[in-house]
Amino acid sequence: MNRALIVIALLAFAVPARAELTIEITQGAGQAVPIAVVPFGLEGTADAPLDVAGVIAADLARSGRFAPLEQRDMLARPTRGVDIDFDDWRMVDAELIVVGRLVREAEDDYSLQFQLFDVLRGEQLLGYRIPASARGLRLAAHRAADMIFEEIIGIPGVFSTRIAYITAEDDGATGRVYRLIVSDADGANQYTIVESAEPLMSPTWSPDGRRIAYVSFEGNRSAVWVQTLRTGDRQQLSAEAGINGAPAWSPDGRRLAMTLSGPEGNPDIWVMTIATGDKRRLTKNPAIDTEAAWSPNGRFLYFTSDRSGGPQIYRVAADGGEASRVTFEGRYNARPRISADGSKLAVVHDDRGNFRIAVYDLEKRLFQVLSDGRLDESPDFAPNGATLIYATRQDGKGVLATVSVDGTVKQRLASTGGDVREPVWSPFRND
Amino acid sequence: MNTNRTLAVITMSLMLGACGGRSNTLPDTEPVDDIPPGTAGTTASGVGSAGSRAGSAIPDDRLDDATAAYLDDLIVYFEFDRSEVQPRFTDLLAAHARNLANNPRLRVRLEGHADERGSREYNIGLGERRAQAVRRILLIQGASAGQINTVSYGEERPAERGSSESAYAQNRRVEIVYQN
Numbered sequence: 001m002n003r004a005l006i007v008i009a010l011l012a013f014a015v016p017a018r019a020e021l022t023i024e025i026t027q028g029a030g031q032a033v034p035i036a037v038v039p040f041g042l043e044g045t046a047d048a049p050l051d052v053a054g055v056i057a058a059d060l061a062r063s064g065r066f067a068p069l070e071q072r073d074m075l076a077r078p079t080r081g082v083d084i085d086f087d088d089w090r091m092v093d094a095e096l097i098v099v100g101r102l103v104r105e106a107e108d109d110y111s112l113q114f115q116l117f118d119v120l121r122g123e124q125l126l127g128y129r130i131p132a133s134a135r136g137l138r139l140a141a142h143r144a145a146d147m148i149f150e151e152i153i154g155i156p157g158v159f160s161t162r163i164a165y166i167t168a169e170d171d172g173a174t175g176r177v178y179r180l181i182v183s184d185a186d187g188a189n190q191y192t193i194v195e196s197a198e199p200l201m202s203p204t205w206s207p208d209g210r211r212i213a214y215v216s217f218e219g220n221r222s223a224v225w226v227q228t229l230r231t232g233d234r235q236q237l238s239a240e241a242g243i244n245g246a247p248a249w250s251p252d253g254r255r256l257a258m259t260l261s262g263p264e265g266n267p268d269i270w271v272m273t274i275a276t277g278d279k280r281r282l283t284k285n286p287a288i289d290t291e292a293a294w295s296p297n298g299r300f301l302y303f304t305s306d307r308s309g310g311p312q313i314y315r316v317a318a319d320g321g322e323a324s325r326v327t328f329e330g331r332y333n334a335r336p337r338i339s340a341d342g343s344k345l346a347v348v349h350d351d352r353g354n355f356r357i358a359v360y361d362l363e364k365r366l367f368q369v370l371s372d373g374r375l376d377e378s379p380d381f382a383p384n385g386a387t388l389i390y391a392t393r394q395d396g397k398g399v400l401a402t403v404s405v406d407g408t409v410k411q412r413l414a415s416t417g418g419d420v421r422e423p424v425w426s427p428f429r430n431d
Numbered sequence: 432m433n434t435n436r437t438l439a440v441i442t443m444s445l446m447l448g449a450c451g452g453r454s455n456t457l458p459d460t461e462p463v464d465d466i467p468p469g470t471a472g473t474t475a476s477g478v479g480s481a482g483s484r485a486g487s488a489i490p491d492d493r494l495d496d497a498t499a500a501y502l503d504d505l506i507v508y509f510e511f512d513r514s515e516v517q518p519r520f521t522d523l524l525a526a527h528a529r530n531l532a533n534n535p536r537l538r539v540r541l542e543g544h545a546d547e548r549g550s551r552e553y554n555i556g557l558g559e560r561r562a563q564a565v566r567r568i569l570l571i572q573g574a575s576a577g578q579i580n581t582v583s584y585g586e587e588r589p590a591e592r593g594s595s596e597s598a599y600a601q602n603r604r605v606e607i608v609y610q611n
Binding site for chain 1: 547548549553555556557563584
């Protein structure tokens with residue numbers, strides 16, 4: 001119910017973005033599970049406010065782990081478990097089937113009811129009823145897809161999460177327009193959160209998903225801002241001389257690590273207590289220290305430093321002390337992001353002259369290059385740790401792409417607008 | 432940017448008027464035209480904007496004329512992943528330092544930039560380091576700290592779009608922006 005409120009509030013304070021993101025699967029997993037998502041029945045209304053089955057099937061297809069059956073290949077259209085003739089579905093080689101109904105209970109009060117069955121055994125695996133407003137139906141469908149994904153794959157789905165990213169396009173005259181945009185993970189429901197004639201960069205979600213910190217160059221200087229999505233209220237946290245950059249929220253949401261260079265221009269990692277504005281310097285090195293990322297337990301920060309000559313990843317305790325070097329593979333590793341379980345580090349890696357996304361397994365000490373572009377950057381883990389989103393180029397234009405952490409499933413999010421970059425994946429929604 | 436540049440040129444022209452007026456001899460080529468496209472990992476060496484201006488100096492008015500000529504050059508270029516100022520920009524920066532020292536009310540903003548390769552915030556660090564390298568030279572040669580501030584745009588505001596080595600060479604730069 002909170003979700004409905006938030007979506008409405010976003011409409012009031014944020015502007016729907018015109019450009020569209022469309023997802024193309026560029027490489028699928030070897031074994032996608034065949035699944036039939038049957039069109040949902042309608043009760044209490046003649047018109048479907050949303051193609052629920054379509055949204056669920058698209059989510060599952062996009063994961064690369066499921067192969068939804070085309071609707072035209074369905075021999076029947078059951079909407080309840082009791083109406084399923086499993087032989088119909090064995091015949092078309094579906095291993096799973098989803099049936100359901102969209103019930104209008106009152107004016108703006110719907111419930112989305114669905115069941116998941118194992119076709120071979122004829123057994124129900126899931127059955128849920130999700131209440132939603134008309135506007136919340138899309139999110140409800142994503143939640144249903146999340147539950148189906150988790151039941152079969154064994155890890156939570158991320159279809160109901162969001163992404164934030166930066167776009168830059170020509171303003172029609174001589175300048176550029178920069179936007180910070182938030183959308184659903186499938187690229188739908190885009191909202192412009194900030195728009196500026198000066199660069200915007202480095203968006204990062206608060207751990208509760210309610211706020212975004214970012215860097216803005218309005219007024220020809222850098223500053224770190226924090227903006228509340230629901231209200232649009234924004235607050236300038238740091239606008240000192242030199243660099244104010246690379247904000248990163250602590251897992252408890254109370255502190256923000258950032259890069260400050262001071263008037264003498266020495267970029268170091270600082271940690272600010274948001275409530276008081278107090279800042280403490282965490283690194284003190286003449287090199288460039290930047291791009292801090294907190295370990296999920298809040299005890300360490302990983303960051304980029306070129307203290308050894310070129311940029312590499314280092315780690316320092318959150319309460320200070322000596323930093324230790326983490327990466328040694330190649331001459332360029334930068335912009336660390338950590339998986340939610342703390343086991344993997346995603347970085348930008350110079351792979352023989354090509355900048356690519358690599359994942360370093362901190363436990364197994366394995367380094368794997370996952371992308372194949374020339375100018376790939378800004379990797380970020382999905383909150384379930386299974387997928388990375390990053391920025392790449394297509395025909396010279398900035399676009400977003402995703403890759404599963406095992407490298408098997410790849411997608412591109414093509415945009416109709418300008419350059420798209422710096423994607424960051426929201427935490428799980430808990431509202 | 433264009434406004435600032437215009438202001439800088441106007442400021443300079445006024446000063447030239449005060450010291451004998453040779454503004455009509457200022458080369459009108461953009462400094463970027465003097466930088467031939469580089470190859471991987473290198474930028475132009477030898478013939479820089481500095482060299483092409485030397486001929487316009489007049490023996491009996493050398494200092495002022497040299498200062499005036501260089502003041503039209505507002506951009507210092509850098510090698511990949513480097514922030515050392517190359518010798519070919521020594522005269523240019525000396526001229527700006529003199530200009531600042533002689534005109535204490537002048538203010539400049541040094542805008543540091545990087546090419547698009549690598550991560551964005553690290554490139555912000557590189558741009559800042561370049562701006563600071565220019566700032567130190569201006570301070571050593573007589574400008575005062577209060578006249579200079581720095582901002583790094585990293586790879587966010589390329590002078591030339593595109594992913595060629597020549598575009599990269601144009602984008603690794605510090606722009607000297609005179610403020611009103």
